[in-house]
Amino acid sequence: MAKFGIGQTMKRLEDQRFLTGTGQYTDDVPIDGVLTAYVLRSPIAHGDITALDVSAAKSAPGVKLVLTGADVAADGLKPMPCGALLKGIGGKKAVGPDYPLLVGDRVRHVGDAVALIVADTMDQARDAAELIEVDYAELPAVPGLAAVDNGTTLWEAAPGNLCLDWETGDAEAVEKGFAKAARVAELKLVNNRIIVNSIEPRGAAAVVDDATGESTLYVSTQGPHGVRDVIADVLNMDAAKIRCVSPDVGGGFGMKIFPYREHALVLWAAKKLGRPVKWISDRSEAFISDTQGRDHVSHARLAMDDNGRFLALSVDTKADLGAYLSLYGPAIPTVAGSGMLAGLYTTPAIHVRVRNYFTNTLPVDAYRGAGRPEAAYLVERLVDVAAKVAGLPRDEIRRRNFIPASSMPFTTALGETYDSGDFAAHLDKALAKADWAGIDARKAESAKAGKLRGIGISTYVEACGGGGPEWSDMRIEPDGTIVVPIGTRSTGQGHETAYTQLVSEAFGVDNEMVKVIQGDTAAIENGSGTDGSRSLPAGGSALHMAIQSVSAKARMLASYLLEAADSDLELADGKFTVVGTDKSITLGELATAANDPSKLPEGIEPGLEAKEMYKPAASTYPNGTHVCEVEVDPDTGRVKLIQFTVVDDFGEVVNPTLLEGQVHGGVAQGVGQALYERTVYDDNGQLVTGSLVDYCLPRSVDVPPVSFSMSPTRCATNPLGVKGCGEAGAIGAPPAVINAILDALAPAGVTDIDMPATPDRIWAALQAARPAAAAE
Structure with a gap:
């Protein structure tokens, strides 16, 4: 047993399960009767779908379901959203075309999603995909910035392929600065496009309870609450009936904060079939389906x-x-x-x-x-x-x-x-x-x-470390365990360790007595997830507030039960002691008392817990x-x-x-x-x-x-x-x-x-x- 507080070097608590192979990633979650999903993707970058025949695939061995863009339209599903349709110069809003779950008429990049095949096994799903007949009328491509004015237009609403023309700063002041300059430095450069390549590829699995109408979506993501809310909207579902769980995540780097088509597709398919459905990307698929960076x-x-x-x-x-x-x-x-x-x-x-x-x-x-x-x-x-x-x-x-x-x-x-x-x-x-x-x-x-x-x-x-709010709960259990559900999600940074150190510092408990819960919308009501280096500045600050709230209530209750002034109490080693006496009470005993209304002062709510939200001021x-x-x-x-x-x-x-x-x-x-x-x-x-x-x-x-x-x-x-x-x-x-x-x-x-x-x-x-x- 050990205590490590703020500022101390401490080995990561997570590493024991990772190094011994007992971590649980999305593909490791045991799900009885789970089916396998495979996405048929476009082999061309730009073209019209002139014919699409899935009849042979539907009757292939092991196949349970084949879905296309026509099914998306028939079920009234929404496109994937963009939450950043900014206004540019002159107040003109960014062009935001539909981002369909499955393409209905025109593909626009290699890897664009054309059909979803669900079968008993991956081999059966892949074999069935080869039976789908797709005819493409290939169109000229715009393969990068150097070609945006080559005469090909991706979206009619975006002439010249311009999505947004945006500016910031003071153009007039800059012009004056250059007018009086003695020297000018100039540079043209390229910030090269990056493929993210997280060690764990993306994945998602969905389980639907027909009796209750509730669903569980397992996703390798940096933010399960955000994924849940977007996918619920896309599928016209009640977000309150979706539990989104993010098990251990093997790297995210920003790429896994977003909701993706496949998250919606597996849940949609599971609802249609009444069977669990899982999709796991392989490395080759990741190269043509994950978001990329820079450029x-x-x-x-x-x-x-x-x-x-x-x-x-x-x-x-x-x-x-x-x-x-x-x-x-x-x-x-x-x-x-x-x-x-x-x-x-x-x-x-x-x-x-x-x-x-x-x-x-x-x-x-x-x-x-x-x-x-x-x-x-x-x-x-x-x-x-x-x-x-x-x-x-x-x-x-x-x-x-x-x-x-x-x-x-x-x-x-x-x-x-x-x-x-x-x-x-x-x-x-x-x-x-x-x-x-x-x-x-x-x-x-x-x-x-x-x-x-x-x-x-x-x-x-x-x-x-700024942006939107973050949430943290905290409760002390009768056995003295301190449980911390929190809205961020570690993707390898060591959140369990850092959050545990904050708690250990405050209550003087052994690190083993702290249980951090992340990545489960059933465990914590709200969460903004992990991006922009915000977990400790925002999530840690929310936890700091929860610590203060629980600590204040615990101290007040200890003072009441020990019949001692607050100033005479000392908190160390997970217990309050009346200074100069042998009178003490542990955090576990306080939690037990806190759940017994007969032992509480008048007007005090039962439980030794807190729910806090922290909104960064900057x-x-x-x-x-x-x-x-x-x-x-x-x-x-x-x-x-x-x-x-x-x-x-x-x-x-x-x-x-x-x-x-x-x-x-x-x-x-x-x-x-x-x-x-x-x-x-x-x-x-x-x-x-x-x-x-x-x-x-x-x-x-x-x-x-x-x-x-x-x-x-x-x-x-x-x-x-x-x-x-x-x-x-x-x-x-x-x-x-x-x-x-x-x-x-x-x-x-x-x-x-x-x-x-x-x-x-x-x-x-x-x-x-x-x-x-x-x-x-």
Whole structure:
């Protein structure tokens, strides 16, 4: 038995079941008599369905049901919703076309859902799918941003395939800033599209109780309450009659916060058949059915005075949203990320324009950081260019333009109010730990071996941990167990451990006496789920309130039962003791008394429990510095990461080990985007990188040990003083890596390279630079 309170390093409680293979993921849930669902998907990116015959499939062995778009229409089911139909320039609302459960007439991306087959086994369902006859009249495709004006229109309501033209900031002030600029830095860059590849593919299973009309939907999701509510609306059901359960979740990264077609399809099929139905994606299907991330092309300009101080920033971005709008799709490149284009800097005037487009590709939505990594990548790449233009060292131009700690809270030109932070402090600490000053000697050593060495900085800030409300319940059982149902859902972060530490700190109980319940709408009435690094800032704050409520009632009841003044009570080791006496009462005994009205003071409700909701007053703003050192082999273009240094400001820390794990994971994903990952569609909209044979993920040997430390300032926007940490590594890493590579390649005349900086791209850039260097 052990106690670990706030700020202590503690091994994750969850790991015992994960490491011993006793975790229960969606596919592990035992369901008697469950049938298997398979989705027939479009093999083309764009085309009309001219004929669809499912008769042979319906009579195939083991097949119980075949559904098509015609059945969707006949049952009056709704399309999947988009909750972010924002207004753009001139008040024009984003175009929001129907996102059908099953396509009725026209497919718009490879993997579009055409039919659902339910059978006794997966093999039978797949065999039946091959019997479905579909005739397509193929249409020209719009396979990406470069083709949005190729004459093909996906949706009549979106001429030129433009979904939304949006802006923020002050265009007039920016124009004035450029008019008086002494120097201007300019950069065009690509934020490459990412396939998420969570270790556990998506899945869903539905069980319907014909007697009660109630249903249970098991889903691998980051937010079961949101999934329940959307699916109920799509299927015209009462959400109160759907229990949504999210068992253990093997990674989410934003991709699993959304409701998907398959969630609705399995429940619809189960209701029709009166039998449980389960769908589990395999890796190949995930590549053509999961939402994808990023995919921006941006042009940025930065105006500076004679001293290299920033005067104005102009950003023009084109963002690919895919064929349909996912739940938050239009919000990610606009309201979710653009506010962070101020970075850590005092830039007095900023204007941002974002144009969102439809293409014949998978829908794009949040991926770890959801717009903030895109913003940080643009800003920190541009600041390095600005340093060259201004003739200043890369660290100096940052210091010169940082918002000083003495100016906190500080409201940026884009309206974000940073509550706390000391940016120069974490920059200085990171540079010292990375031995920034000694890089010239290390470059010389690499040169002797025929290699090019470089070092890069990125600083970052993100808005996270805010948004909607979060809920937490708490009750103390007669055996002393403290039960905590909470509305967030861990997808690998270690919520059970962190929440347990909050409870253990407050009541002095062993960690084994705390039971955290997540991911079950029957256990807790409301929940916003886990996204945007909000679990501890929002969920933890709701739990903090519940702890305070239960603690106050327990203390009052202990005072009454022990006949002692509140000031004479001491709470430790799960019991209240009257100081200086042997009189005490345990939390379990208090819970027992609390359930006996005869033992309660007049006017006190029975039970030792609380239900609390916390609505963040504002976002948290974690920030930090990443320093990456690389070595490039000019003969092959291969990059070796030598060292990676991170110094972050996450405010107060509940568990240092959990926090560092989040940073390491984020850095690995950021390195993946910077060096390895790129989603490629060909001219016909076919996914070229459609498997892990063609789509490269970083391996453990590709990511160096991360030197991590903190330079914290307490957050002022939540009672715990914490700042979100889950996305930070993926935000700071990409620009640090690319800036380091460009520093290494600078002597060879290479001035720009896009992510991913693969060996072939680097080698080609070096070859292209040689004639220019020779000419000079």
